Amino acid sequence: MKPINKMILKTDSRSINESFARICVSAFAAQLDPDIEELSDVKTAVSEAVTNCIVHAYPNKVGEIIIKVFIYENRTVKISIKDKGRGIEDVKKAMEPLYTTLGGERAGLGFAVMESFCDRISVKSTVGKGTTVNLTKIFASRTYENE
Amino acid sequence: MAVKISSSPMRVTVSLSGEIDHHNAAVIRMEADEAIQSKLAPNVRLDFDEVTFMDSSAIGFVLGRYRIVESYGGNVEVINLTRRQFAMMKLAGLENVVKLKTKK
Ligand SMILES: Nc1ncnc2c1ncn2[C@@H]1O[C@H](COP(=O)(O)OP(=O)(O)OP(=O)(O)O)[C@@H](O)[C@H]1O
Ligand SMILES: [Mg+2]
Numbered sequence: 001m002k003p004i005n006k007m008i009l010k011t012d013s014r015s016i017n018e019s020f021a022r023i024c025v026s027a028f029a030a031q032l033d034p035d036i037e038e039l040s041d042v043k044t045a046v047s048e049a050v051t052n053c054i055v056h057a058y059p060n061k062v063g064e065i066i067i068k069v070f071i072y073e074n075r076t077v078k079i080s081i082k083d084k085g086r087g088i089e090d091v092k093k094a095m096e097p098l099y100t101t102l103g104g105e106r107a108g109l110g111f112a113v114m115e116s117f118c119d120r121i122s123v124k125s126t127v128g129k130g131t132t133v134n135l136t137k138i139f140a141s142r143t144y145e146n147e
Numbered sequence: 148m149a150v151k152i153s154s155s156p157m158r159v160t161v162s163l164s165g166e167i168d169h170h171n172a173a174v175i176r177m178e179a180d181e182a183i184q185s186k187l188a189p190n191v192r193l194d195f196d197e198v199t200f201m202d203s204s205a206i207g208f209v210l211g212r213y214r215i216v217e218s219y220g221g222n223v224e225v226i227n228l229t230r231r232q233f234a235m236m237k238l239a240g241l242e243n244v245v246k247l248k249t250k251k
Contacts, residue, residue, distance in 0.1 A: 015170035047202040051169045105207040113203050
């Protein structure tokens with residue numbers, strides 16, 4: 001299936017960009033006229049993936065985060081969040097709730113949150129090369145009341 | 148993003164507002180801990196009434212405060228959560244260690 005619209009955003013892995021990235025993606029997805037809750041789902045999931053690039057992919061440096069958003073006819077939005085950082089050794093384990101390699105104040109819930117707020121998630125990662133998180137969100141069809 | 152602190156001998160209330168993400172959590176944590184650790188009140192209340200956005204960083208924030216307050220024998224409650232915030236905190240099993248209260 002071909003997207004009917006797309007957007008690409010490349011930004012530095014600086015924590016100040018977390019809010020910029022999630023607002024940018026949700027503003028683009030807003031053209032499908034989702035409700036506020038659905039838009040919050042997108043915002044939250046993007047915030048998780050982008051934060052992971054900043055804290056895990058590039059732990060002691062600033063790298064690039066590449067976000068692509070595709071919009072499809074059937075009220076579907078696909079978002080990919082890519083870094084060229086450290087990579088994940090065991091993706092299945094990383095996605096388990098409460099699993100974290102950082103400890104401290106990280107809860108290990110980023111992937112669990114992405115899963116609960118999106119319709120589909122897939123993660124591709126190569127150690128030393130980087131990670132791509134693909135999120136799919138399908139907005140419910142809206143019924144409009146007659147005036 | 149802003150933090151407001153009020154306290155009585157029995158309780159420290161930390162009122163949060165704005166967006167809680169990884170970027171903002173650092174400052175929120177510093178201000179909250181300064182109040183919590185100087186008072187050592189038996190009850191610490193984290194008020195989410197004016198929080199407009201949160202991700203898992205907010206869950207980490209609550210867990211971190213819980214560990215500190217628990218270490219001196221106090222308890223933590225999180226109040227004025229939206230249903231969505233409440234559901235996220237339950238993902239972490241937070242309801243087993245702190246009292247979670249949703250908005251009226
Ligand atoms: N982009 C990434 N690059 C490298 N490692 C990653 C990346 N994203 C996630 N990880 C690894 O997967 C683990 C789980 O990620 P997840 O987001 O679920 O939890 P967390 O980031 O550790 O904690 P939280 O998201 O609750 O603050 C991380 O601890 C990290 O080891
Ligand atoms: Mg995370």
